[in-house]
Amino acid sequence: MRELLRRREFSLLILILLLMLAVSLRAPNFPQPGNLYDIANDTAILIMVAIGQMLVIITGGIDLSVASGIALTGMSVGMLNQYFPGIPIFVIILISLAIGFVLGSFNGILVSLAGIPPIITTLGTMSIYRGFVFVLSKGEWVSAHEMTEAFRELPRGSLFGVTNLLLAALLVVLIFAIFLRLSRTGREIYGVGGNKVAAQYVGISLKKINYLAFTLSGVIVGLSGLFWVSRYASAQNETAFGFELQTIAACVIGGVSIMGGTGTVLGVVLGAMFLGIVNNALTVINLSPFYQMAIQGFVILVAIVANTLVDQRNQLAMLRKREL
Amino acid sequence: MMARVAALLMTWEVILFLIFVVVVIVNSYLSPYFLDLFNILDTTFNFMEKAIVALPMILVIICGDIDISVAGIIALSSLLMGMVSAAGAPTGIVVLVGLATGLSAGALNGLLITRFGIPAIAITIGSMSLFRGISYAVLGDQAYTKYPESFAFFGQGYIGNTIIPFELVFFIALAIVFGLLLHRTTFGRKVYAIGNNPISARFSGVRVNRIRWIVFSLSGTMSGLAAILLTSRIGSTRPNIASGWELEIITTVVLGGVAISGGKGNILGVIIGIFLIGFLKFGMGLINVPGKVMNIVIGFLLIVAIMLPGYIRALRNRSLLKRQRQKPGRTSPGLAG
Numbered sequence: 001m002r003e004l005l006r007r008r009e010f011s012l013l014i015l016i017l018l019l020m021l022a023v024s025l026r027a028p029n030f031p032q033p034g035n036l037y038d039i040a041n042d043t044a045i046l047i048m049v050a051i052g053q054m055l056v057i058i059t060g061g062i063d064l065s066v067a068s069g070i071a072l073t074g075m076s077v078g079m080l081n082q083y084f085p086g087i088p089i090f091v092i093i094l095i096s097l098a099i100g101f102v103l104g105s106f107n108g109i110l111v112s113l114a115g116i117p118p119i120i121t122t123l124g125t126m127s128i129y130r131g132f133v134f135v136l137s138k139g140e141w142v143s144a145h146e147m148t149e150a151f152r153e154l155p156r157g158s159l160f161g162v163t164n165l166l167l168a169a170l171l172v173v174l175i176f177a178i179f180l181r182l183s184r185t186g187r188e189i190y191g192v193g194g195n196k197v198a199a200q201y202v203g204i205s206l207k208k209i210n211y212l213a214f215t216l217s218g219v220i221v222g223l224s225g226l227f228w229v230s231r232y233a234s235a236q237n238e239t240a241f242g243f244e245l246q247t248i249a250a251c252v253i254g255g256v257s258i259m260g261g262t263g264t265v266l267g268v269v270l271g272a273m274f275l276g277i278v279n280n281a282l283t284v285i286n287l288s289p290f291y292q293m294a295i296q297g298f299v300i301l302v303a304i305v306a307n308t309l310v311d312q313r314n315q316l317a318m319l320r321k322r323e324l
Numbered sequence: 325m326m327a328r329v330a331a332l333l334m335t336w337e338v339i340l341f342l343i344f345v346v347v348v349i350v351n352s353y354l355s356p357y358f359l360d361l362f363n364i365l366d367t368t369f370n371f372m373e374k375a376i377v378a379l380p381m382i383l384v385i386i387c388g389d390i391d392i393s394v395a396g397i398i399a400l401s402s403l404l405m406g407m408v409s410a411a412g413a414p415t416g417i418v419v420l421v422g423l424a425t426g427l428s429a430g431a432l433n434g435l436l437i438t439r440f441g442i443p444a445i446a447i448t449i450g451s452m453s454l455f456r457g458i459s460y461a462v463l464g465d466q467a468y469t470k471y472p473e474s475f476a477f478f479g480q481g482y483i484g485n486t487i488i489p490f491e492l493v494f495f496i497a498l499a500i501v502f503g504l505l506l507h508r509t510t511f512g513r514k515v516y517a518i519g520n521n522p523i524s525a526r527f528s529g530v531r532v533n534r535i536r537w538i539v540f541s542l543s544g545t546m547s548g549l550a551a552i553l554l555t556s557r558i559g560s561t562r563p564n565i566a567s568g569w570e571l572e573i574i575t576t577v578v579l580g581g582v583a584i585s586g587g588k589g590n591i592l593g594v595i596i597g598i599f600l601i602g603f604l605k606f607g608m609g610l611i612n613v614p615g616k617v618m619n620i621v622i623g624f625l626l627i628v629a630i631m632l633p634g635y636i637r638a639l640r641n642r643s644l645l646k647r648q649r650q651k652p653g654r655t656s657p658g659l660a661g
Contacts, residue, residue, distance in 0.1 A: 309440070
């Protein structure tokens with residue numbers, strides 16, 4: 001029980017509940033099931049991409065190209081749908097995954113085979129992918145009336161009352177929670193991030209793990225790109241601009257160490273939910289959406305400092321226990 | 325002797341300079357308007373503010389840190405300058421406010437990073453959001469457009485009656501100051517020491533956290549300075565001012581040969597990198613390449629530029645190894661390099 005209380009996820013959960021309570025006092029319609037459901041839907045894409053981002057951060061890297069990847073996949077499938085409306089939606093889903101796979105693999109190859117630091121690689125591919133959106137579209141948008149009904153309905157359609165978008169997010173959460181916790185490769189990802197040298201000594205291939213993390217992040221990005229343009233019913237050059245920093249923020253708030261080696265799927269989900277609730281709360285209490293960025297920045301700073309202080313205290317406590 | 329000449333030719337600055345020469349030649353071949361003194365001087369307006377922020381970024385990255393918040397600081401400085409000039413402040417006060425805002429923002433970054441021992445990338449992602457967010461919160465979709473008349477000189481002025489932009493001369497002066505600071509003072513040596521190994525630097529008596537704090541404050545102040553030039557040049561403050569610059573500036577510095585892992589790099593390489601990217605963009609603009617496509621080229625340039633030295637070194641080592649095998653008994657001194 002005390003173990004559970006000391007978990008970072010637990011304190012974040014308490015923080016989220018307090019935030020929701022505070023907002024509810026100002027706006028009684030905030031905690032309605034309908035609104036909470038909206039928040040979950042609005043945050044689903046952030047949750048998915050942040051989980052991919054977390055995989056990369058745990059290995060000690062960072063993926064700055066996720067937003068550009070979303071824009072490129074989104075534009076590709078959007079135009080595909082515009083010019084070949086006959087392609088069934090499940091084929092489009094597969095194509096979006098494949099595009100994401102290629103984009104992620106390219107990052108992974110540059111990092112693991114060419115040995116370029118992740119931050120440089122993805123800084124480069126961020127510009128490259130975003131540039132290719134423009135090359136593909138020639139600056140044009142794909143707007144709602146150019147998309148087929150099935151395409152636009154993809155995120156809205158539902159199964160057992162849960163939207164496909166939310167189902168996809170749940171699926172990603174479950175798969176990666178199990179993969180990271182229970183699979184051998186999942187544990188190796190933590191091993192690489194925790195201590196590269198030690199990981200190599202026990203026979204973990206750094207190249208394989210680095211490549212895998214970027215590729216998985218890419219596949220999630222591909223799926224998210226499809227959901228992004230179908231949900232907002234428009235594919236633009238500026239789609240998801242700046243989103244990469246939100247995914248990193250969700251990770252950092254969720255307790256993923258930017259140095260690698262630690263982080264959980266649950267933490268990232270809570271971190272993303274926290275950002276989602278803050279954004280929703282602004283609209284509910286009638287604050288201008290222009291405040292969103294400043295509050296988000298403030299929240300990130302407070303969360304990182306708080307996380308660090310808790311960590312330092314825990315470490316001190318551990319050292320003291322050892323002395324006795 | 326030949327080996328030493330070859331080694332000299334293979335330094336990063338020389339390779340960059342050769343790429344720069346190729347860019348100039350190709351550009352002047354593609355467009356008759358490229359090699360025009362007036363055009364070339366005029367295009368420097370487009371990248372001098374970024375170049376000025378790149379100077380302290382060299383120090384930040386050599387320290388092994390990174391500052392993602394520079395463009396956010398530019399937005400915040402520009403906001404406060406817009407506020408005071410809307411209230412009727414004279415040019416001197418506006419400039420002072422710009423610098424003070426930059427300094428305070430940078431000092432806040434440095435304080436959080438060093439006081440709590442948090443990685444710079446995490447803190448500056450948060451503060452980037454905060455600084456630019458304040459600008460959005462205050463301005464929304466509005467803009468400040470009223471500035472004192474004499475304020476326009478900083479970003480639009482020329483030296484005397486010549487066609488030499490003030491911004492260019494100012495940048496050259498600052499580059500010299502930063503070059504001396506990094507390469508000719510103990511402060512500069514300490515910056516390298518921290519980047520190479522912060523723990524051994526601390527054990528050698530370097531006040532690591534204080535130096536990092538100063539470096540972040542410097543980065544903030546120079547961002548404030550860039551905000552003065554940029555605001556003066558475009559004559560207005562919007563919340564999206566300088567958006568995305570942080571990554572462009574970091575790209576320039578890394579392309580200039582500063583290792584992202586810290587401890588390595590110099591001013592000269594980055595200066596060549598600044599003009600390389602600036603002229604590349606100018607040339608592509610002349611032949612009507614859209615900005616987004618330019619970004620593809622620069623993205624690839626960054627990746628290739630980082631891969632290149634490693635490959636050259638690998639090739640050289642392989643040929644040295646081969647030569648060594650052919651002549652047993654003789655050691656090759658070049659192998660260690």
